[in-house]
Each structure stands twice: as C-alpha cells, then as structure tokens.
Amino acid sequence: MPRPDKSEGRGASRPALDWKFVQRLCDIQRVLFPSWTSPSSLMFATLLFVTLTEQLIIYQVGILPSHFYNVLADKDYAGFASLVGTAMVLILLNSTLKSVDQYICNQMYISWRKTLTESLHTSYFHGRVYYTLNVLRKEIDNPDQRISQDVERLCKQMSTMASRLIISPFTLTYYTYHCFYSTGWIGPVSIFSYFVIGTIANKILMGPIVSTLCEQEKLEGDFRFKHMQIRVNAESAAFYRSGKVEHMRTNWRLQALLLTQKSLINKELWLYIGVNTFDYLGGFLSYIVIAIPIFTGIYDGLTPGELSGLISKNAFVCIYLINGFTQLIDLSTTLSDVAGYTHRIGELREVMDDILRKQCDYDPASGESYDFDSDFNVHAGPADTAFILDHLSYKSPFSDQLLVKDLSLKISQGTHLLVVGNTGTGKTSLLRVLNRLWEADSGFVQMTTCFGPRGTLFLPQKPYLTDGTLREQIIYPLKDIYPSSGSVDDDRIIQFLELAGVSSLLKRTGGLDEEVDWNWYDVLSPGEMQRLCFARLFYLQPKYAVLDEATSALTEEAEAQLYRTCKQLGMTLVSLGHRSSLEKFHDVQLKLCGDGQWELTRLKGSSGGGVIYRDETM
Known part of the structure; x- marks a missing residue:
C-alpha cells in the first residue's frame, strides 16, 4: 500500500535546543522588541513592576503564619485581630496584582502576535516571495501554517512564560540571601546543586522532543492542507466519485500525524517524570535544609512558640527558593514547544530573506507591492x-x-x-x-x-x-x-x-x-x-x-x-x-x-x- 509522500523540503539538520535555536529566538525577540519605547517594551517594563510588587506582597503573606504562631502561642487577641486585618488586605492586593499580571501577559500575547505576523507578512508579500515559497522552493513545508498557527502558539507560550521568567532573577537572588541568613551556606549550596542536576537531566530529556514537535507540526499542516484541498475541489472530486480514494488518502495523513503524536507523547512521558520527581523531592529538600540548624543546636535558646514561628518563616524562605527553581524546571515542557515553533518560524524567516536577496538582484518589481502609481523601476525602453x-x-x-x-x-x-x-x-x-x-x-x-x-x-x-x-x-x-x-x-x-x-x-x-x-x-x-x-x-x-x-x-x-x-x-x-x-x-x-x-x-x-x-x- 502506498504511503503519503514525504516532504522534499525537510532539512538535513534536526531542530534542537542548540545555538541555532538561541540565534533564531534572538532574531524573533528583535522583531518583538524593536526599541526601548515600543509598546512591547513598555508592557514588559510594566509587567516587571507588577511582578516585583506582587513578590513583595507574597513575601509578606508567606511570613504571616510565623506571626500567627507567635500571637497564638502568647494568646495575644489584639495582635491576632490586627494580623487578620493585615492578611485580608495583603490577600486582596495579591489577587489584584495576579490578575493584572495575567491581563498584561494576555495583552503582550496579542501585541506580539500582531507584530510578528505583520513582520512575516511584510516579507511574505514582498515582490513575489509568496509565489516562490509556495511553488518553487520546497524546503519550507506549510508556510501558511507557520505564519498563522505556529506564530500564535509561540506567542501564547512565551506570554505564559513571561511573568515567571521576568521575576526569577530577582526572587532567586532575594530568597537566596534569606536562605543563607537562615541556614548558612549549606542551604543555598544544596538547593543550587539540586537545580543544576535537574536542569541537566531535563535538557537531556528535552532534546528528542523538539525535533518530534517540528515533525508533528509539519504533519498537522499536511493533514489540514488535504482537507482544504478537498474543500476547494469538492465538485471536481464529486464528478470523479472519488470519495473512497480521498477517504483513504486523508486517513494516511491522519495515521502519519497520530503516529508522530504518539511518539511525542512517549518522549514527553520521561520529561514529565523528571519534572514531577524534581518538584516533590524539592519539598523534602526544604525540610532537610531547615533541619540542619535545628539539630546542630543553633536555635536551642528559643521557646517552642518562637521556634515554631522561626521554622515557619525559614520553611517559607527555603520552599519559595526551591519553588523558584522548580518553576524554571516546570517550564521545560513549555520551552520545548517554544523551541519547536521558534525553529519553524526562524526557518521561514531565513528562507524568505534568502529569496528576497536573490530576487532583488534582477527583479524590476522587487521593491513594491501592487502600487499602480509606481513604475516598479522597470527598465527603460521605447514608449510603444x-x-x-x-x-x-x-x-x-x-x-x-x-x-x-x-x-x-x-x-x-x-x-x-x-x-x-x-x-x-x-x-x-x-x-x-x-x-x-x-x-x-x-x-x-x-x-x-x-x-x-x-x-x-x-x-x-x-x-x-x-x-x-x-x-x-x-x-x-x-x-x-x-x-x-x-x-x-x-x-x-x-x-x-x-x-x-x-x-x-x-x-x-x-x-x-x-x-x-x-x-x-x-x-x-x-x-x-x-x-x-x-x-x-x-x-x-x-x-x-x-x-x-x-x-x-x-x-x-x-x-x-x-x-x-x-x-x-x-x-x-x-x-x-x-x-x-x-x-x-x-x-x-x-x-x-x-x-x-x-x-x-x-x-x-x-x-x-x-x-x-x-x-x-x-
């Protein structure tokens, strides 16, 4: 039984989390952030301010339980009532800032999608690039899917990562200091070592996922194109009574897509195991870090209430530091998606730039679109x-x-x-x-x-x-x-x-x-x-x-x-x-x-x- 044709344009190199990915991602970022005063840059700065304020509020909320331990241990009713009022205000502020954070991320997603898509449109419709890309050049599969669907998914994934990435350097620095102050050098060193091990493990597990994701997106485009082909040519196909043939050919493309999706799911299983294991072991690590100064006798002079409050505060600091690293590890699955879409969009940009360079050498109409007022720099000749x-x-x-x-x-x-x-x-x-x-x-x-x-x-x-x-x-x-x-x-x-x-x-x-x-x-x-x-x-x-x-x-x-x-x-x-x-x-x-x-x-x-x-x- 024949199988669907493989793309002629599949490149020899497999997409991966490599230097090429970094270059392509940086190129895309230059499109999204063309200047310090661009809307995306201003929204990003606003997001940074909101997330920093949010983290300050979170810290105050995080240490509230230690204060509650103290006032409850001392049976301080006035202090308890004051803490309840403070907690309500902080919770309202925190929920508002989280909502504003999400709102800005959604606005950035729309802005990024608009900017990146319009940038691709500018190259795609310049001269005859769209014709060359769809008819003459075969190394890029489904350019329409890359411009519409892949751009949308890339911008969506980046917007979900934005707030966590933007605040991570500040939170990790801040809580590393507090962790060192509370537990000594053993706490930060243990947590950082754990993070390095987890990062290396997840990098190894993410490698096969990026190339498989690119293959899946190609097959998604092929499957969608087959249905579009039938929709556009439905009458011609009906005159041939070709329903059974098209049914079979469409199912071939579906089977190829589903096989690749199954392969992707199998590879992602090991990544999920690594991420979840890292998350849960991190919780135990926090208690080990907290236990070290307790068992070494550093806090022997404290009352049970003071010790409970201190444990609560130190637990929050260590757990939040581990959580900061854990969130970065949790982004592994999102980063693999971002890498796949970045490679597909980056390839499209590079091929379109190559087409433009070659066409501008000899194409008299290369500089314009359909502006009938322009002579398109045509070669001079007889008027008739x-x-x-x-x-x-x-x-x-x-x-x-x-x-x-x-x-x-x-x-x-x-x-x-x-x-x-x-x-x-x-x-x-x-x-x-x-x-x-x-x-x-x-x-x-x-x-x-x-x-x-x-x-x-x-x-x-x-x-x-x-x-x-x-x-x-x-x-x-x-x-x-x-x-x-x-x-x-x-x-x-x-x-x-x-x-x-x-x-x-x-x-x-x-x-x-x-x-x-x-x-x-x-x-x-x-x-x-x-x-x-x-x-x-x-x-x-x-x-x-x-x-x-x-x-x-x-x-x-x-x-x-x-x-x-x-x-x-x-x-x-x-x-x-x-x-x-x-x-x-x-x-x-x-x-x-x-x-x-x-x-x-x-x-x-x-x-x-x-x-x-x-x-x-x-």
Missing part, C-alpha cells in the same frame, strides 16, 4: 513597447529540458500577438518568464512598462477572485487607498459588468458594496468567473493585456464580444489559446513546437509592424 526578448531560452524550474530556445521578438503597441502550441510546449511558461515568476535559462528579457492601467496586466489561466464585495472584485488589485486609475466610478463599473455579461451579479450580491457570505468560487460558474475577470480588465484598461486562455470556458460568440471590447478600449493583446477563432483578433502568431523550436508568422489581414523578430523559425 511592452516586452523585448533577445535570444531567450527558458525551461521549467523542475526540469532540465528547454521549452523554448533563442526566442527573439519585440511586443509593441498596436500589434496583437497570439501564442499557440500543444500542451506542454511552454505557452504559460512564457508568461511566467515575462512576468519574472521564472528566471530565463539564457538570453535577455526586458519589460519596459509598469503594471496596471498605464502598462501591462496579466489574466492568468485560472481566474483569481479575492474575498470582498463586488466592487473589490472589479477594482482588484487596486486598493481603496490607492485609486490610481481615478476615482471609483459606479457608473463605469456597472457599464463594464454589462459589457462583460455579468450585470446579474449586481442583483445577486445586493449591490457593489454589499458584503457576501459565500465563496465566489462556489457560487460562480467557470464562465462567469472569466467574464468577471474581463470586467476587471475593462475597468483597469491597461495598454497591454496578456490573456492566458482567458475565454476557455466561454462560447466563441462570447469570446468575440469580449475581444472586440478589449480592442475598442485601446488594449494591445497578447493571447494564449487553442481556438482558431482567436486568429482574427491578432496580427502575429507565435507557435511553440516543442523541443525548443518555435515559429513566428504574420496572420492574414494583419496591419504589419509592431512585432520585430530576427528569425522566422528556430
């Missing part, structure tokens, strides 16, 4: 030209076989180009190279226009519909804050919806600005989706429109109407398609023949000029 190709050769990033070899031409305004060829000859790949999604193998490709209304727009083979209102579908990828093609004109939008043949959407959605509660892909037919994308194209009205089989789901009559509208709006068309009916709308035909060969011919009735090439065939 969109693309210049000079001996261009290209291939798929996943194959060594050339799709096209030494292609030379110039795509100029007013002359429409039709690209044809059998499946697999590189038609869509040519558009990927033109749009710099893929690198050329050799030769030269130059884009001399910007993206948008004053330049070039691509209509991909698979229509892309964003979430949002009908207006947002039409103006996409313009943003409301960047209406660079002019003010959003309702009449124009309605007119272009009618020209595209989808004016009925106005009634179905309730208007241009009404929020819809359904998925556009589930409601619209393939033909309606293509028509809606043409309405978008009409609204944006670029000089050059590159269409990748953009009318494949429409009739030839509907196709003719849409193409005529494009030409009437002044667009120069570069089309990919199989239908012979497209020829009458174009002047020049580029035929990709396979094995790197290509032919460039002028179609009948063309107006001449426009496309310049060096060889008729290659």
